Amino acid sequence: MNLTGIWPAMVTPFSADQRINKEAIQKLTNYLIEAGVHGLFALGTNGEFHMLDRNEKLTVAGEIIRAANGRVPVMVGTGGNSTKEVIELSRDMEALGADALSIITPYFVSPDQSELAVHYETIASAVTIPVMLYNIPSKTGMTIEAQTVARLAKHPNILGIKDSSGNFDNIQAYIDVSKNEEFAVFAGTDSLILQTLRAGGQGAVAATANVLPDKVLAIYYGFQDNDEQQAEEAQSSLQPLRDTFGLGAIPSSLKKAVELVGIPVGPPRLPVTEANGEVLQQIKNMMQEYNIHTR
Numbered sequence: 001m002n003l004t005g006i007w008p009a010m011v012t013p014f015s016a017d018q019r020i021n022k023e024a025i026q027k028l029t030n031y032l033i034e035a036g037v038h039g040l041f042a043l044g045t046n047g048e049f050h051m052l053d054r055n056e057k058l059t060v061a062g063e064i065i066r067a068a069n070g071r072v073p074v075m076v077g078t079g080g081n082s083t084k085e086v087i088e089l090s091r092d093m094e095a096l097g098a099d100a101l102s103i104i105t106p107y108f109v110s111p112d113q114s115e116l117a118v119h120y121e122t123i124a125s126a127v128t129i130p131v132m133l134y135n136i137p138s139k140t141g142m143t144i145e146a147q148t149v150a151r152l153a154k155h156p157n158i159l160g161i162k163d164s165s166g167n168f169d170n171i172q173a174y175i176d177v178s179k180n181e182e183f184a185v186f187a188g189t190d191s192l193i194l195q196t197l198r199a200g201g202q203g204a205v206a207a208t209a210n211v212l213p214d215k216v217l218a219i220y221y222g223f224q225d226n227d228e229q230q231a232e233e234a235q236s237s238l239q240p241l242r243d244t245f246g247l248g249a250i251p252s253s254l255k256k257a258v259e260l261v262g263i264p265v266g267p268p269r270l271p272v273t274e275a276n277g278e279v280l281q282q283i284k285n286m287m288q289e290y291n292i293h294t295r
Contacts, residue, residue: 001100001130003160003184004202005038006216007075008209009046011255012060013265020056022063024264028210029067031263035213040064041205043077044102045139045164046251051269058092065097079104079134083119087126100130102162107140113148124157131157136164136188143170150177162205164188168195175200190216190242194235197223208238211257212290240286247279248272256283261292
């Protein structure tokens, strides 16, 4: 599998009564594929994986896989605290037709680096589709260290890592230790997409691509075509949207922005509530900066 390019970190659409909205999943999937993204990343942090039960995760993944219909690969988040639990869900996602798995570090227990490596190696050996490691220490309380990545990059079924630490030095270290392997390093922080590509990374899992897929893709293609001006302008253009992410708990602001472009992804799962009042007005003002007609 060729892990490269721009993969939106898809939000999970809900109805007003907090149920999975299958129709909106199909609409979002088609919108992103028609924009030209290289793959879809489902059930990550912005996809509220931590708010969904097992059956809901399978429902969401199944709807995205069916809607994608082989047009682009679909990567699905199956991470958890128990190695056994992750293997069981990962095998079910493989049976559904997922093309790859994203596996976040455990986020309640704190294994040491050797234990973490065994966790990933055991999971990767239990499935046949590729595994992408997922590092987001601000949410999990632990980091996948570079030397652990060096070890895991040698596993034939571990093909990459998404780094959402926000620390470019961390991304650079991952690139340095894995450069002799078939291993992709993805930016998981949208402000670092261009910097990651310049350093030798292969792409990004980008939350902003839910709203602005054309601009995120322009970073990638600007870099590929040696059009530095296009790449830099596209990278800078993401900042107004990113600035709204801090106006509420993840992913309330992002989901409202997606709604404003006409895809009814609904509210976040409680206890996170949807953006309204002054925050909603700030998001609307931001969308006007992009000349996007809000609905």
